[in-house]
Amino acid sequence: xxxxxxxxxxxxxxxxxxxxxxxxxxxxxxxxxxxxxxxxxxxxxxxxxxxxxxxxxxxxxxxxxxxxxxxxxxxxxxxxxxxxxxxxxxxxxxxxxxxxxxxxxxxxxxxxxxxxxxxxxxxxxxxxxxxxxxxxxxxxxxxxxxxxxxxxxxxxxxxxxxxxxxxxxxxxxxxxxxxxxxxxxxxxxxxxxxxxxxxxxxxxxxxxxxxxxxxxxxxxxxxxxxxxxxxxxxxxxxxxxxxxxxxxxxxxxxxxxxxxxxxxxxxxxxxxxxxxxxxxxxxxxxxxx
Amino acid sequence: xxxxxxxxxxxxxxxxxxxxxxxxxxxxxxxxxxxxxxxxxxxxxxxxxxxxxxxxxxxxxxxxxxxxxxxxxxxxxxxxxxxxxxxxxxxxxxxxxxxxxxxxxxxxxxxxxxxxxxxxxxxxxxxxxxxxxxxxxxxxxxxxxxxxxxxxxxxxxxxxxxxxxxxxxxxxxxxxxxxxxxxxxxxxxxxxxxxxxxxxxxxxxxxxxxxxxxxxxxxxxxxxxxxxxxxxxxxxxxxxxxxxxxxxxxxxxxxxxxxxxxxxxxxxxxxxxxxxxxxxxxxxxxxxxxxxxxxxxxxxxxxxxxxxxxxxxxxxxxxxxxxxxxxxxxxxxxxxxxxxxxxxxxxxxxxxxxxxxxxxxxxxxxxxxxxxxxxxxxxxxxxxxxxxxx
Numbered sequence: 001x002x003x004x005x006x007x008x009x010x011x012x013x014x015x016x017x018x019x020x021x022x023x024x025x026x027x028x029x030x031x032x033x034x035x036x037x038x039x040x041x042x043x044x045x046x047x048x049x050x051x052x053x054x055x056x057x058x059x060x061x062x063x064x065x066x067x068x069x070x071x072x073x074x075x076x077x078x079x080x081x082x083x084x085x086x087x088x089x090x091x092x093x094x095x096x097x098x099x100x101x102x103x104x105x106x107x108x109x110x111x112x113x114x115x116x117x118x119x120x121x122x123x124x125x126x127x128x129x130x131x132x133x134x135x136x137x138x139x140x141x142x143x144x145x146x147x148x149x150x151x152x153x154x155x156x157x158x159x160x161x162x163x164x165x166x167x168x169x170x171x172x173x174x175x176x177x178x179x180x181x182x183x184x185x186x187x188x189x190x191x192x193x194x195x196x197x198x199x200x201x202x203x204x205x206x207x208x209x210x211x212x213x214x215x216x217x218x219x220x221x222x223x224x225x226x227x228x229x230x231x232x233x234x235x236x237x238x239x240x241x242x243x244x245x246x247x248x249x250x251x252x253x254x255x256x257x258x259x260x261x262x263x264x265x266x267x268x269x270x271x272x273x274x275x276x277x278x279x280x281x282x283x284x285x286x287x288x289x
Numbered sequence: 290x291x292x293x294x295x296x297x298x299x300x301x302x303x304x305x306x307x308x309x310x311x312x313x314x315x316x317x318x319x320x321x322x323x324x325x326x327x328x329x330x331x332x333x334x335x336x337x338x339x340x341x342x343x344x345x346x347x348x349x350x351x352x353x354x355x356x357x358x359x360x361x362x363x364x365x366x367x368x369x370x371x372x373x374x375x376x377x378x379x380x381x382x383x384x385x386x387x388x389x390x391x392x393x394x395x396x397x398x399x400x401x402x403x404x405x406x407x408x409x410x411x412x413x414x415x416x417x418x419x420x421x422x423x424x425x426x427x428x429x430x431x432x433x434x435x436x437x438x439x440x441x442x443x444x445x446x447x448x449x450x451x452x453x454x455x456x457x458x459x460x461x462x463x464x465x466x467x468x469x470x471x472x473x474x475x476x477x478x479x480x481x482x483x484x485x486x487x488x489x490x491x492x493x494x495x496x497x498x499x500x501x502x503x504x505x506x507x508x509x510x511x512x513x514x515x516x517x518x519x520x521x522x523x524x525x526x527x528x529x530x531x532x533x534x535x536x537x538x539x540x541x542x543x544x545x546x547x548x549x550x551x552x553x554x555x556x557x558x559x560x561x562x563x564x565x566x567x568x569x570x571x572x573x574x575x576x577x578x579x580x581x582x583x584x585x586x587x588x589x590x591x592x593x594x595x596x597x598x599x600x601x602x603x604x605x606x607x608x609x610x611x612x613x614x615x616x617x618x619x620x621x622x623x624x625x626x627x628x629x630x631x632x633x634x635x636x637x638x639x640x641x642x643x644x645x646x647x648x649x650x651x652x653x654x655x656x657x658x659x660x661x662x663x664x665x666x667x668x669x670x671x672x673x674x675x676x677x678x679x
Contacts, residue, residue: 090412282478
């Protein structure tokens with residue numbers, strides 16, 4: 001397994017001791033990623049020759065985006081990127097139509113939850129699948145056993161919970177007739193203490209978990225089974241993130257035991273294990289008869 | 290070919306009501322694999338009976354199979370697909386493309402792609418067309434000109450929502466319910482967290498993400514003109530009365546579009562009917578603009594219910610209509626009776642009997658059976674409501 005790190009800036013010197021695999025967004029085409037321009041992507045690739053760079057094109061694509069998307073994909077095809085993470089099927093359609101040759105990874109945030117859907121996309125030429133953060137460790141293991149897809153699993157970060165095309169925060173401040181200069185806002189359900197981040201970008205509003213997901217225990221069980229483990233530095237202070245990254249790297253290199261890694265990461269970020277060990281439920285009213 | 294009016298059906302009674310009140314097709318879920326796990330939903334025998342009922346009236350029946358599947362859901366789904374296909378459904382509404390492929394490879398039944406996939410451009414539609422999908426329910430965020438262009442470029446059968454509750458977030462891209470309540474929003478457990486009340490940045494004013502309902506009554510003609518094939522009403526959890534009123538209202542508007550009798554008076558009257566049966570304000574959201582601050586609520590839940598629905602006629606015994614009562618009314622009240630053939634009849638309550646046939650003066654027990662003698666021939670499933678159109 002390789003560690004795959006979100007890039008939220010162009011500088012990645014600090015990370016190179018620990019990994020050479022990165023994800024970055026594309027200007028105008030990403031949700032919850034740093035959106036690099038084509039020039040920035042070119043600069044990164046020319047400065048850092050030995051990195052694997054995935055580009056996340058994960059916004060919902062509308063007709064008006066198609067022309068620019070096609071142009072960008074053509075340009076990216078000429079660069080030495082590792083692959084494209086995509087949400088919208090137009091990316092797959094363009095890639096096939098133009099016979100582009102970068103790797104493809106299906107990245108539909110909350111929708112890639114079973115092995116058959118991984119296999120479906122694998123058969124369509126998408127070698128990689130970015131699994132949902134709402135499935136359990138056992139489900140991931142079962143997916144592993146039943147698909148040839150190379151798997152990306154999100155282990156650590158403030159994971160995204162919802163995305164809207166609406167400007168929910170600005171609408172609210174307009175309604176209460178107040179200015180709001182905060183880029184990152186915090187909401188709490190009335191009467192509850194649990195917090196969530198909410199922020200707007202060019203394409204709408206995103207809600208993120210406030211507590212950092214700590215999937216280290218799941219990572220221990222999956223590190224020999226999957227291709228990429230994602231550590232998301234978004235909103236995590238750089239020094240803290242580098243400490244985390246170093247610990248994971250030490251573990252992969254055999255310099256730090258599994259139990260030491262678990263203990264140390266827990267001390268740094270707590271023990272929010274998300275859905276790795278907790279199944280979601282949905283009410284079924286009565287049994288089939 | 291006329292545009293299809295597609296109604297939700299939370300159970301068999303609602304399916305029948307939707308069909309006789311003017312829907313061309315109905316959609317419903319079984320006990321598993323659908324995004325409304327809390328609706329009554331349909332057993333296999335219900336599905337068969339529902340399909341038969343719909344088909345006899347020349348209507349179609351679609352089954353929702355639109356959860357985002359987990360591994361465990363795959364175990365029995367393939368047998369289920371076979372069983373419900375044999376039960377007579379006309380189409381599946383699906384979001385998982387591996388399930389789409391399985392159905393298209395093995396059965397001669399239509400597959401409609403759920404709005405859960407948020408399809409929003411013509412190239413995605415082109416891809417899906419090649420996968421054999423027969424119809425696409427577009428993302429709720431798609432604008433009028435986008436819909437038009439998608440239809441022009443692909444000639445795909447396109448279905449859009451025209452009425453009912455809206456998601457605040459992009460379908461498929463919201464798992465608030467999972468994180469707040471452990472209920473899986475993409476497997477039918479959505480707890481509607483977007484309608485909860487929040488605080489933001491410790492502001493005094495409450496923060497809400499809830500949005501108003503959708504109401505496209507004023508754009509029906511335009512939507513027909515740009516080539517949309519199916520108009521979908523939201524609300525598998527809604528009451529029979531709500532369905533009857535909304536379906537018949539849109540039926541009248543659609544008929545008027547084709548008969549060239551649509552005018553401002555009719556629209557104005559139907560808007561009044563639709564707003565009366567709704568418990569929230571409404572908007573056209575993304576159709577002709579970007580959704581903005583007028584489409585959102587700011588003070589938590591905003592549902593206001595009324596007591597318009599008085600009861601439903603379920604049988605006729607001798608000269609008495611048997612009514613399952615819902616809200617209070619009494620002798621002397623002026624009421625309206627709406628019928629499946631879209632008549633709205635004004636009536637003054639001159640007699641009232643309880644279930645035993647004893648005279649009473651008021652009907653004040655919800656769900657009790659009352660009887661009324663009415664000197665008109667009224668079909669079963671006619672409904673009584675308060676008079677508000679005068």
